[in-house]
Amino acid sequence: MKRLHIFICSFLFAGPLGAQQMLTLEQIMAIAAQNSPDLRTSELSLTRSQELLNAQRAAQKSQFSLTLNPFTYRQSRSFDDYYSEWYTNKSYSSFGTFTVSQPLLFSDGTLSLSNRFGWQENDTETSKGIGIDKSFVNNLNLSYTQPLFTYNRQKQRLQQLELDMENTQLSYAMQRLNLERQVTQYFYNVYMAQMNLSISEEELKNTEKSYEITKSKVEADLVAKEDLYQAELNYANSRSTVQNRKVSLEDAKDNLKQYIGMDLSEEIGVITSIEANPVDVDVEKAVEHGLLSRMELRQRQIAIENAQFTLIQTKAENEFRGDVTLSVGLTGQNEQLNKIFKDQTSSPSIGLTFNVPLFDWGEKKSRIKAQEATIQQQDLSLDVQRIDIELGIRQIYRNLQNLINQIEIARQSEQNAQLTYEINLERYANGDLTSMDLNLYQTQLSERKIAYAQALINYKIELLNLKIQSLYDFENKTGVVPEEILKKTN
Numbered sequence: 001m002k003r004l005h006i007f008i009c010s011f012l013f014a015g016p017l018g019a020q021q022m023l024t025l026e027q028i029m030a031i032a033a034q035n036s037p038d039l040r041t042s043e044l045s046l047t048r049s050q051e052l053l054n055a056q057r058a059a060q061k062s063q064f065s066l067t068l069n070p071f072t073y074r075q076s077r078s079f080d081d082y083y084s085e086w087y088t089n090k091s092y093s094s095f096g097t098f099t100v101s102q103p104l105l106f107s108d109g110t111l112s113l114s115n116r117f118g119w120q121e122n123d124t125e126t127s128k129g130i131g132i133d134k135s136f137v138n139n140l141n142l143s144y145t146q147p148l149f150t151y152n153r154q155k156q157r158l159q160q161l162e163l164d165m166e167n168t169q170l171s172y173a174m175q176r177l178n179l180e181r182q183v184t185q186y187f188y189n190v191y192m193a194q195m196n197l198s199i200s201e202e203e204l205k206n207t208e209k210s211y212e213i214t215k216s217k218v219e220a221d222l223v224a225k226e227d228l229y230q231a232e233l234n235y236a237n238s239r240s241t242v243q244n245r246k247v248s249l250e251d252a253k254d255n256l257k258q259y260i261g262m263d264l265s266e267e268i269g270v271i272t273s274i275e276a277n278p279v280d281v282d283v284e285k286a287v288e289h290g291l292l293s294r295m296e297l298r299q300r301q302i303a304i305e306n307a308q309f310t311l312i313q314t315k316a317e318n319e320f321r322g323d324v325t326l327s328v329g330l331t332g333q334n335e336q337l338n339k340i341f342k343d344q345t346s347s348p349s350i351g352l353t354f355n356v357p358l359f360d361w362g363e364k365k366s367r368i369k370a371q372e373a374t375i376q377q378q379d380l381s382l383d384v385q386r387i388d389i390e391l392g393i394r395q396i397y398r399n400l401q402n403l404i405n406q407i408e409i410a411r412q413s414e415q416n417a418q419l420t421y422e423i424n425l426e427r428y429a430n431g432d433l434t435s436m437d438l439n440l441y442q443t444q445l446s447e448r449k450i451a452y453a454q455a456l457i458n459y460k461i462e463l464l465n466l467k468i469q470s471l472y473d474f475e476n477k478t479g480v481v482p483e484e485i486l487k488k489t490n
Contacts, residue, residue: 020269025187028260028270032183033176035261042168042175049168053161060105060154067097069118085127093120095137108154109146115139136337141329141347148322151312160309167302170295177468177480184464186256188457190270193249195453199446200242206425206442207231207238213429227434234439274456278404279463279474283397286470290389293471293479297389300382307378311371318357318364325351389469396466403459410452417441417448 023031033039072093079086095118102111116139124131147153214231217223257264291297327349332341357364424441427433467473471480 020267022269022271024270025184025272028187028256029180029183031262032179032260036179036259037261039172039175039179042172046168046172049161049165053165056158056161060103060158063099063101063103065099065101067099069093069095080126083126088125090123090125091120094118095120103154105152105154105158107146108150108152109144112141112143112145114141114143116141135333135335136340138332138340139329139347140331141327143325143327145323145325148324150316150319150321156309156312160306163302163305167299170299170302174295181464181468183256183260184461186252186259187270187272188461190249190252190256191272191274192450192453192457193245193252194269196450197242197245197249199449200238200245203442203446204235204238204242207235207439210425210428210438210442211235217431222431230434230436230439234436274453274460278459279400281397281400281466281474283394286393286397286466286472286474287390289472289479290393290470291386294385294389294469295471296385297382300378300385304375304378304382307371307375311368311375314367314371315364317367318360320354320356322352322354324353325349393466393469396462396469399462400459400466403455403462407452407455407459410448410455414445414448414452417445421445 072095073091075088075090077086077088095116097114097116099112099114101113103109104111117137119134119136121132121134211231211234214223214228218225218228253268254264256262256270257266257268262268327347329347329349330341330344331347332344334340334342421441421444424433424438428438463475467475467480472478473480
């Protein structure tokens with residue numbers, strides 16, 4: 001296998017492929033992380049959730065606003081019932097209102113402080129004459145509004161956005177793992193295509209060598225011409241196989257470049273070292289770590305929590321609720337600005353309102369039952385997900401044990417095929433074997449080499465599947481879930 005790796009590397013760096021950019025799996029993963037459309041979509045979703053959460057947290061802080069009415073003019077004609085006469089009123093005003101509003105997360109109430117300052121002039125024309133009033137006016141008001149007998153909407157909204165943010169982080173992490181799986185598969189597809197091509201090249205050289213031997217024997221009348229015809233056919237088939245493998249390699253490269261977002265015109269090759277070193281896997285630890293860390297389980301839990309929030313909102317439809325408003329204020333008015341608070345007037349107020357639903361024909365009751373059924377469905381999905389995770393990890397573990405045996409069998413088969421080919425090549429050179437028989441041994445050797453390489457790759461991919469299923473890297477003895485996400489999951 002080491003000889004084969006050396007041959008592949010020398011083949012890739014030589015000749016017309018010398019201008020290729022040789023990439024490792026880690027380098028291709030880095031390129032995919034920057035260019036993958038799926039990962040970029042997840043990153044945008046992560047940004048959206050983060051900004052919505054930032055906006056909601058900012059909304060819990062004091063809000064400052066300033067409203068300006070630079071000039072207002074109004075003229076009206078009205079009838080005074082007390083004096084039984086008509087009068088005309090003209091008013092001019094200019095006001096500004098400054099407001100500080102503070103939402104209270106713990107109570108869902110709102111505390112507000114507002115100050116309205118301005119100037120106004122009123123001209124009233126009656127049968128007795130014209131009355132004119134000009135003055136500065138200032139209204140300072142402190143109020144508090146508190147919902148009663150209902151759920152805390154501010155707090156629930158913040159919790160929902162925090163869950164949405166966590167869910168988006170989990171989706172992003174899962175997308176990265178899925179990207180690693182897909183990139184690895186495409187990478188090894190290119191690697192196998194390169195290996196198939198190099199094996200075909202080697203087979204072509206051997207076939208050419210046997211063709212030259214047969215040609216020499218025919219010219220020396222040592223064998224019949226029929227052997228030369230068969231040797232020529234084998235040689236032509238080998239050249240055709242090399243060409244087909246070149247096409248397959250280019251197709252595999254294009255598929256890889258398309259998935260990781262590279263320009264299709266770039267010339268690349270892949271280089272890696274695949275060793276037949278089995279990794280010690282503890283299936284019980286894998287199951288335990290998977291059930292503890294799998295992000296899909298936390299997403300199921302988030303779905304249950306969101307469903308419970310929806311149940312709270314459903315119960316609040318047509319609910320009995322109340323609102324209380326308390327307000328205290330001071331009003332100052334004077335023609336002179338510096339005396340505006342000389343004769344100030346207090347303006348306290350309190351208001352209490354109730355919304356009392358009477359009859360809804362069972363609408364609210366039915367909606368609550370429907371939402372409770374949704375929560376039960378989410379609970380069942382969570383239980384099924386746990387079982388699927390444990391089942392998947394155990395199946396992968398058994399596959400890994402089987403693949404270790406397959407690797408050993410494939411390695412021995414390749415060694416036997418190599419020795420068999422060398423023995424029969426010598427027999428062919430001595431005239432004890434036909435070119436058709438030698439071609440069969442050559443084909444068998446190529447198949448055994450490919451089977452051995454494929455067995456190694458299958459083991460690598462299955463080991464990656466175990467890493468994704470258990471979220472534990474048994475090669476490096478470490479977990480793969482980000483610490484901040486793992487804390488939230490637990």
